[in-house]
Amino acid sequence: MGPIFRIDAPSQENLEDFHRDGYVAIPEVFTEEALSALTDEVLNLDGPREYLRALDEEDGRPSDPKVYFVRPWNDRGQWADRLIDAPLVTALLRATIGPDYHFCHSAMNIAPRGVGRLGFHQDHHHWRHENPINLAERDKWYIQILYYPNGFTQGDRSLSVIPGSHRVPPTEDVTPERMLAGEFDDVAGRKLAARHLDLPPGSMVYLNARMFHGVEPKPLDSPQSFRLFLIDIFKEAGPPHRYTQEIPPEWIERAGPGRKKMFLRDAYTEECWTS
Ligand SMILES: O=C(O)CCC(=O)C(=O)O
Ligand SMILES: [Fe+2]
Secondary structure, eight states: OOBSSSOSOOOOHHHHHHHSSSSSETTOOOOOOHHHHHHHHHHTTTTHHHHHHHHHHHHOOOSOOOOESSOOOOOOOOOHHHTTOOOHHHHHHHHHHHHHHHHEEEEEEEEEEETOOOEEEEOGEEEEEOHHHHHHHSSSSSEEEETTOOOBBBBBEEEEEEGGGGGOOTTTTOOHHHHTTTTTHHHHHHHOOOOEEOTTTTTEEEETTTTEEEEOOOOOOOSSEEEEEEEEEESSSOOOOOOOOOOOOOHHTTTOOOHHHHOOOOOOTTTTTOO
């Protein structure tokens, strides 16, 4: 098994982009071997196989388009498992968060033609809660690593971002509409505007979850019959975020010290912020 990624560490420019914009896209970062093996592995899991068979029966144009979505995504084969601490991932996390971070959770989804838009949002869950625990965590890192094995083109289930929006504290009155109308340009220190990405197969996006982002609809006449999306999420060491998953016992059993440090933490429960 060769390496997953073509590079083992981010460039200085990658890190500058990330800090300035709140995200960095690294196109075609997977090796050819890893991209084809990982895609095969994921699409041959029981759930996706069943879903794709049904999609195929409708010629890739479902009458009732629904995203196939799994969270937490624990059914990971060997390539997906290696993603969690691939050298590039570890290097990015250490360069941004530092040495003390936890694996939060992961998810995977398959989006067929005809699925709608996901509006601009940010995913730093502590900002939406007023408990002392959440207030104390607000400025801590919450990082999403988005993987697009088959890529996307602009306007076709593409990721949209508002670069620089991570600098605006996401309080109640900060809505994407007001942000895009220029009301918070001063806070961000730049003009806040939407950018619609276009990424080839095998790309990743490393994203500060305070940055506002959204997803365009997948048109009925998209040349791509589905878009595959995987996400691993990491948080600065501390209390659970929303969705911080239970780690399967077998992951812990076979974990070395580096993984134990990421995995041995509390999972999210309904009461974890208030009790
Ligand atoms: O589907 C995507 O490209 C991104 C989805 C998203 O915003 C998220 O999972 O938080
Ligand atoms: Fe999101």
